Amino acid sequence: MILIANSEAWPGFARTVAALKAGTYGIDAMIEGIAEVEREPKVRSVGYGGWPNMIGEMECDAGVMDGTTREVGCVGAVPSTIPVAALAREVMRRLPHVMLTGAGARRFADECGFARDDALFPDSKRVWWERLEQELSPEERAKFPDIPLAPLNHTITDPERVRDTTVFLARDAAGGTHAVTSTSGWAWKYPGRLGDSPIPGAGFYADSRYGAAACTHTGEMTMRAGTARSIVLGLRMGLSLIEAVDLAVADVRDLTAGFIGALVIHAIDIHGNHRVVALNCHEPIRYWLWHPALAAPEHREAEHLTA
Template identity: 35%
Template sequence: MFLLANEDGKAGVDQAVELLNNNNTAINSIVAGISMVEEDPHSKIVGLGGLADIGGDVTLDAAIMDGENIDFGAVAGIKKYVNAIKIAAAILHDSPHCMLVAEGAERYAREKNIPQRSPRLRKSEDQWRELFKSYVNEDPSVLSDKVALAQWCKKAILGAHGHLFKDTTIYMAKDHKENIAVGTSTSGWPLKYPGRVGDSPICGAGFYADNQWGAAACTNTGEMALRANTAFAVVQYMKIGLSVEEAVYQAMKDLTSLKGGLLSDLIVYGIDKHGKHKVVCYHSKPNGEPAPKFWYWHKNHSTDLELIVAETMFKDDILSMNHKF
């Protein structure tokens, strides 16, 4: 059994490990852990008190994938519920669909009796106003339906793409029955255009799991993972015989082929079915963000959670590697 979660998942990692130790499923353990992060008002990027889009609305995305059945549930554009991961899990367990968005997802949550609570807090609005003034250089009070947001949003995103707040909570786990699962949850980028969906709820881009090989997830610049299908690529590279380390490096090499568009940092988390892991923060440009950290626990290796610093690599580092694959 194992658990890997990024540093932003701190609020729920102890609970997830406890559940795994008590022979709960990987899916239930991940949902419980991520739910605690979503309910933590101190989290800046997930659930309660999440980051607002350029119009001031907080919308949430989440997903959970079952590596045994190669199936997933996902939601995007949630405004009325804090626990987006619970809605995603309900879709996985009891819907013929894999993904629901916005009002449809919220209606589904209501029918499944998931408690309704707005993720927007006063701190969300205060933070939005501060970021708006910093990166749009306008007074938010001028916003109206007649304002063209596209250029303002583009200016803000390009100006704030190094901002440390854009991230996703990710959990990957294997349970006592050898089943692997991966879960994600996020409020997305600050000042994103209304309706923007990143990689976090998109299977193959922001997450992927397969019991036969392992799992992968991505955080930070979701547009890059969407373009390169990064999480799926990591698992597929393991499928063709690469180690998890080689698989992540190969996925890094894929990212170097991206041209144009928004290129920044992408953190790739990979783990094989035995619990061997590799986490790399890829910088497409100089002066990337500080090295991220992640939580790791393996029942057979250590009884305690470890907080580990990820490797960081720049585009030139990847291109100069003497790949043996």
């Protein structure tokens, strides 16, 4: 068994470890832990503690993948919902679809019995509006949000405020290798924006025959490069985990146009190896690791790479 997650997973990592030790199916174990992260207001990138879109509405994204069956469930831009990873799990369980977004995802949540949450943390609302006021004229403030939003996108949208999507990767006692993600996305993003967190192959991918990968930070890059799938495909082609991650990093480094930012890649293989690399990150990046040889989860520093 093995479990890795990004640093922001601290509220729920130990709970997932305990569930894995008890033999719980990997996705269910990870959703138990991520639910704690989603409810924790001190985590400012996921769930209740996250940041709203440009017009002050919370839109959260999540994805789950069963590496044994390669079934996937994803939700994107979901309003009024904090446990979005659990909702993604229900998409995988109950529907022939892979992804639901927006109002349709919330309708499905109602059918599944999910409460309608007040998802906007008061401090997030305060910071959002104070920042917006700096950019709007008195006339625009009077009409807001019924004004053109695209001109604000380059001055208001703040990918740097949200440092870490929550990503969990596990190999469970049954030998299944799985992935779960959850995020509120960029602060003050254009309404309806999806990052890589709910996109299989970009922000996450798992295959119990080879391994799994998941990404945080700049999803616009990993969607263009298919980063998570590239790593698992590299493992399938016989590369070591180090080589597979290096291959994916090289693809990202080749991007020269569009939005370029920081990226963190988390990856495991079926042999118990793991690797976490931080590309273009200007601050230390840490992650959580547990496997049965460790007495307790360890908070380790990622390998830092430059452009």
